[in-house]
Amino acid sequence: KRKFLIDCDTGTDDAIAIIAALYAKEIDVQAITTVTGNVSVKYTSENTLNLTRYLGSDIPVSVGAWGPLKLHSEMCYAEETHGKAGLGTVQLPKSADRFDREKAPALIYRKAAEAEGQLEILAIGPLTNIAIALLLYPSLKKSIKHLWVMGGAVYGGNVTPTAEFNFWCDPEAARLVLKSGIPCTLVGLDVTTKAVLTKDDIKGMKALGTRAGKVVADILEFMAKRHEAGGEDLLMHDALALAAALCPSCLKCKDYYVDVECEGAYTYGHAEVDVWGETGRQANASVAVDINVPQFRKWLYETIAESKE
Numbered sequence: 048k049r050k051f052l053i054d055c056d057t058g059t060d061d062a063i064a065i066i067a068a069l070y071a072k073e074i075d076v077q078a079i080t081t082v083t084g085n086v087s088v089k090y091t092s093e094n095t096l097n098l099t100r101y102l103g104s105d106i107p108v109s110v111g112a113w114g115p116l117k118l119h120s121e122m123c124y125a126e127e128t129h130g131k132a133g134l135g136t137v138q139l140p141k142s143a144d145r146f147d148r149e150k151a152p153a154l155i156y157r158k159a160a161e162a163e164g165q166l167e168i169l170a171i172g173p174l175t176n177i178a179i180a181l182l183l184y185p186s187l188k189k190s191i192k193h194l195w196v197m198g199g200a201v202y203g204g205n206v207t208p209t210a211e212f213n214f215w216c217d218p219e220a221a222r223l224v225l226k227s228g229i230p231c232t233l234v235g236l237d238v239t240t241k242a243v244l245t246k247d248d249i250k251g252m253k254a255l256g257t258r259a260g261k262v263v264a265d266i267l268e269f270m271a272k273r274h275e276a277g278g279e280d281l282l283m284h285d286a287l288a289l290a291a292a293l294c295p296s297c298l299k300c301k302d303y304y305v306d307v308e309c310e311g312a313y314t315y316g317h318a319e320v321d322v323w324g325e326t327g328r329q330a331n332a333s334v335a336v337d338i339n340v341p342q343f344r345k346w347l348y349e350t351i352a353e354s355k356e
């Protein structure tokens with residue numbers, strides 16, 4: 048089985064991505080590390096622990112960074128999208144289990160070392176933990192097989208007109224990770240805003256009759272209400288980054304050189320994707336540019352349908 052580590056800011060759509068990863072037959076999730084993003088790391092960690100334990104998984108959950116490499120003037124969460132505690136109106140039983148003793152960067156390093164060059168990372172929050180791990184352990188960049196990142200956009204933004212949330216939360220981290228030379232696939236808003244689920248998917252998930260199906264259905268119901276009240280669609284940003292890894296036919300990707308704007312007054316956090324080859328630099332990322340939506344919905348459903356209880 049392929050070895051994965053998930054770094055996330057759980058998060059409604061993160062939770063769905065985690066669930067899909069736990070039931071995907073071809074991978075073994077070795078650990079989950081958490082970061083501040085959608086809400087503070089206190090909540091993203093608790094949500095992740097509660098979710099995994101509710102689903103019967105004892106996978107290590109390790110707490111990561113409280114804030115970005117370079118602090119913004121204020122912490123900016125995405126509470127309007129994910130609710131105050133990160134999972135909308137969804138309440139999971141509180142787990143009595145503990146977080147892993149190792150902090151996120153140390154655990155990322157150890158899991159990469161143990162996997163001997165075979166570890167793949169699904170990064171679906173701000174890239175702070177991975178950047179810190181790379182700063183603390185310079186050899187790490189040679190031992191990660193591939194990074195599957197939800198972040199950035201060739202076109203537009205969901206926090207500012209030009210910046211996507213995960214990159215905007217920690218642009219320095221995103222820049223550092225992209226410059227590390229680790230093979231990387233970027234799944235950004237160009238495709239994730241098309242990864243829309245519908246009320247039919249809520250029915251389908253409920254009908255599975257499993258805990259996983261119920262949690263996904265509850266999250267989708269929260270998203271549907273949010274959408275009816277004028278919020279974003281039922282967007283599967285983070286699960287689509289996992290699909291990039293496990294269902295390659297779901298996406299079409301192109302290789303580009305990508306950097307991240309860390310200064311701009313208007314463009315802070317913008318993913319600078321060199322689509323015309325203007326920099327003359329070698330591509331450092333495979334960027335998702337098109338999505339097969341029915342294929343993605345089918346893959347997501349079939350993956351979560353692997354849950355048995």
Ligand code: BDR
Nearest residue numbers: 058061125171212213284
């Ligand atoms: C990203 O930001 C978060 O709100 C989502 O979980 C996703 O990772 C989309 O911009």
Ligand code: CA
Nearest residue numbers: 058061171172
């Ligand atoms: Ca996320």
